[in-house]
Amino acid sequence: AQKVTQAQTEISVVEKEDVTLDCVYETRDTTYYLFWYKQPPSGELVFLIRRNSFDEQNEISGRYSWNFQKSTSSFNFTITASQVVDSAVYFCGVIQGAQKLVFGQGTRLTINP
Amino acid sequence: GAGVSQSPSNKVTEKGKDVELRCDPISGHTALYWYRQSLGQGLEFLIYFQGNSAPDKSGLPSDRFSAERTGGSVSTLTIQRTQQEDSAVYLCASSLGPEKFGEQFFGPGTRLTVL
Numbered sequence: 227a228q229k230v231t232q233a234q235t236e237i238s239v240v241e242k243e244d245v246t247l248d249c250v251y252e253t254r255d256t257t258y259y260l261f262w263y264k265q266p267p268s269g270e271l272v273f274l275i276r277r278n279s280f281d282e283q284n285e286i287s288g289r290y291s292w293n294f295q296k297s298t299s300s301f302n303f304t305i306t307a308s309q310v311v312d313s314a315v316y317f318c319g320v321i322q323g324a325q326k327l328v329f330g331q332g333t334r335l336t337i338n339p
Numbered sequence: 340g341a342g343v344s345q346s347p348s349n350k351v352t353e354k355g356k357d358v359e360l361r362c363d364p365i366s367g368h369t370a371l372y373w374y375r376q377s378l379g380q381g382l383e384f385l386i387y388f389q390g391n392s393a394p395d396k397s398g399l400p401s402d403r404f405s406a407e408r409t410g411g412s413v414s415t416l417t418i419q420r421t422q423q424e425d426s427a428v429y430l431c432a433s434s435l436g437p438e439k440f441g442e443q444f445f446g447p448g449t450r451l452t453v454l
Contacts, residue, residue, distance in 0.1 A: 261441050269447055270342075271430070276441035317382065321441045325370065326395060329382040 228253045228320040230330035238336040239308055247303045247333045249318035255279075259321040260301045262292065265332070266314040276321070277301065308337045341365070343446035345431050351452045352421055360416045360449045364433030371414050372434075372443060373406060377427035385429075388414060389436070421453045 229252040239245045251260060262274040275285060277294055285292045289306045305312050313336050319329040344363045352358050364371050373385040384398040388408045399405070403422075408414040418425055428450050432443035 259441055269428075271432070271443075271445040273442045273444070323395065325372075325387050325389075325437070325440055326384045326398075327372075327374075327382075327441070327443065328384070331381045 228255075228258075228322050228328045230319045230328060232316075232318060232330035232333050234333045235331070236334045236336070238338060240338050241310055242307050244304060244306050245308050245335065245337075247305075247316050247318075247335065249301045249303065249330060251299050251301065251318075251320050253299075253320055260294070261319055261321060261327065262301075262303055263317045263319075263327075263329075264314045265317065271317070274303075305335075310337045310339055313337045343431055343433050343444055345429075345446040345449050347449060348447065349450045349452075351454065353454050354423060355420055357417065357419045358421055358451065360418075360429050360431075360451070362414045362416070362431030362433075362446060364412065364414070364431070365444055366412075367435070368433035368444070369411065369436040370434045370440075370443075371408055372432045373414070373416050374430040374432065375427045376430055376448070380427075382430075385416070418451075421451075423453050426451055426453045 231250045258279045261276045264272045282294050291304045293302045315332045315334045317329045317332045319327050322328050346361045371388040375383045386393055386406050387395040390411050391408050403419045406416045428448040430445055430448045432445045434443045
């Protein structure tokens with residue numbers, strides 16, 4: 227079975243700082259998919275990224291970037307020049323059976339003005 | 340351009356009563372999912388529908404929980420004889436189908452409180 231650990235329960239930074247959210251996963255599958263979702267205060271989960279295990283290239287989307295390291299089973303998420311609107315709970319996880327999302331416990335990120 | 344909608348948004352019920360939660364997925368989305376979010380357990384998968392069939396019911400916590408989907412669209416999650424530990428936010432999500440797996444669109448959830 228897959229397992230996902232987000233060791234940082236809460237992070238608080240000042241606006242414009244860079245912040246990295248850690249994610250460590252466990253899986254016995256040789257092929258697997260990882261994801262990140264954001265849950266803003268409004269409550270609705272928003273998809274951010276899906277990454278397959280074949281592709282270890284870092285991904286960048288605007289101020290967001292993801293670092294996938296198969297050797298350490300980590301899929302970390304960095305926000306550069308954070309903004310107050312980035313405040314949310316962020317979930318990473320593993321896709322099991324091509325459909326089922328197995329979530330970590332989430333990291334609550336607070337960006338202070 | 341409607342997203343996933345769920346009703347009711349809040350439901351308070353007494354222990355032992357049955358409840359029905361409804362989910363309207365995005366039009367054209369063939370896959371539908373139910374999750375539960377609670378403080379103690381985090382986000383847990385409950386059940387997945389592809390069309391009207393449910394290939395994966397592995398997350399349903401007990402036989403008090405059931406779900407159905409009709410017409411490849413609306414889904415209902417039923418909890419019979421509710422218990423206090425059923426209190427949680429029940430989230431529904433939909434996706435275009437297997438080709439877009441992992442990218443799910445979530446509704447606002449139904450907050451269930453069992454007294």
